[in-house]
Amino acid sequence: MLSQLMVLFGFFALVLVSVYWVNRAVVLFDRLIADGHSAGVFLEFSALSLPSVIAVVLPMASFAAAVYVSNRMMGDSELTVVQATGYSPWRLARPVLVFGVIVAVMMSVLTHFLVPASVNQLKEREVEISGSVSARLLREGTFLHPGPGVTFFIRQITPEGELRDVYLSDRRRPSREVTYTAERAYVVQGDEGPRLVMISGLAQTLQVETGTLSTTLFTNFTYDISNLIVQDRDKDLQPRHMSTWDLMTRPAEMAEISGDSIARIGEELHGRFQQALLGLVAALIGFSTLMTGSFSRFGVGRQIVVAIFLLVVVKLVESGVSDPTRNTAMLWPLVYLPSAVGLAISAFLLHLAARPFRPGRALTDPEAAT
Structure with missing residues (x-):
């Protein structure tokens, strides 16, 4: 199951990155070529924007992979056969958990290293070419x-x-x-x-x-x-341009350099950890929601819609806590609330899938009928 998840994750990640990158590349092409810059500058800017695009689409790719693999295994009755041998939904969730951890590690490399370095370099190049x-x-x-x-x-x-x-x-x-x-x-x-x-x-x-x-x-x-020639003189660093190490070890200095508050620095720092956890949360929500359904000739379309809705709920929680954590430094634990909500939803759904009693079964139980 883990191998299937990784293969489908790579496929969906490639497709989503291509779609997002093409949309962003069109905007960059219009802006740079219209200003007279060469194709080499366009390719450089496209490459520097790629880590940010990948960081955005990886949680969606993990969610799509978990839903697709679970749906296919349920359609082929593989999950039904495995559960009949005594495997509980909690046990079946282990490969998904390992898959989510792998995605979270990939996301951590992006959010802590590649994305800050790329956006910082992109800012410097924008300042350079603005006065060309x-x-x-x-x-x-x-x-x-x-x-x-x-x-x-x-x-x-x-x-x-x-x-x-x-x-x-x-x-x-x-x-x-x-x-x-x-x-x-x-x-x-x-x-x-x-x-x-x-x-x-x-x-x-x-x-x-x-x-x-x-x-x-x-x-x-x-x-x-x-x-x-109107050159962009805005060379001030923003929190998203700074390395995670600087945000952790020198928050006051980074706040002074960027002109932001300590709360904004903390929100950026913890937000990078939170963004990495979304890959794990998305995979677990996709798998656990489909596990609440049973085999049906009509598929599990309803469970897929519910899974998408639950993922939207997690993103709404993330949007709701952004302003408080950005304004008050002591509220930094709220940054992790979306992941906590997502993990709680997944645990609740797995509990429902593993419960020994399901509504409607009592009517078909011979002992209950007598």
């Missing part, structure tokens, strides 16, 4: 709008980095519009930011109120383009 001049401006044959009221065009970019036939329209001031055209141009890095050096060009200035147009020929002209 080459991605925002240096695209040949395309009219770009790097900012409100600004249009930029380059006909050709040579291998040496020379820009040919440059067009720049600056309409940011309501009273004046300036259009620059140049045969050649270069992007140079100055002390205060990037500069566009235009050579052999023409500047046309239109005074909007009077309608006066003035032209100026120039041999070379330097234009400040640093204000056209």
